[in-house]
Amino acid sequence: MQSHFLHMLLYSTIVSTFLAVLVREDRRERLRLGLTIWLAMVGGAVVLAHLMYPFPR
């Protein structure tokens, strides 16, 4: 798989699932933390990419 974006989604899913299960015991809290981490990783990368877009070099 060569798509940078798909790798980012997959990597974020793995890491957020791992951290949520590691840190939280309750199922609902796990889901909330996992989604928060996932959105922070994916959303943060997309926002940062758009902010950097006018400055390619």
Added chain:
Amino acid sequence: MPAVEAAAGARTTTFDGRAIALAIGAAWLLPGLGHVVLGRVRRGLLFGGLLLGCYGLGLAHDGRLALRDQRQPFLTTLQVVANLGIGPLDVAARVHVYGRPQYVFPSHFRSASERERSEIFRDRARSGTSIYGTAYVWTAGLMNLLLLFDVWDIGRGKRKV
């Protein structure tokens, strides 16, 4: 022999030092096995599947199996530690990729096989997918190191059952 304690509605189980050491060793040998040894089977299977999947993805994408390089000893040593976090699987992967458990970048090529191994390392690094694979491989190792601390906490009764 585990001791079960109940306090304020939260049940915890503590294990003796030998059982904790055995569980930590098992956790390093195979991701998730430490949790299974301490009776946290579902948690262990989930972590095991997640980490092995992540590591497999990394190897399938030419993830870098780091070699300690004398020119950058600190950073490359940290990379090797991240690799070794996944346990003996790292040794098996190196035997598969390099033909032997290679951990040091050969600074002086004393033989053709050393030159060949350094070329294998460089070829994988030049691969178009290596940056993704390296992230998966190193992250899997680091996550397993975190799991060793989780096993330690479970063994000492720091986590609710």
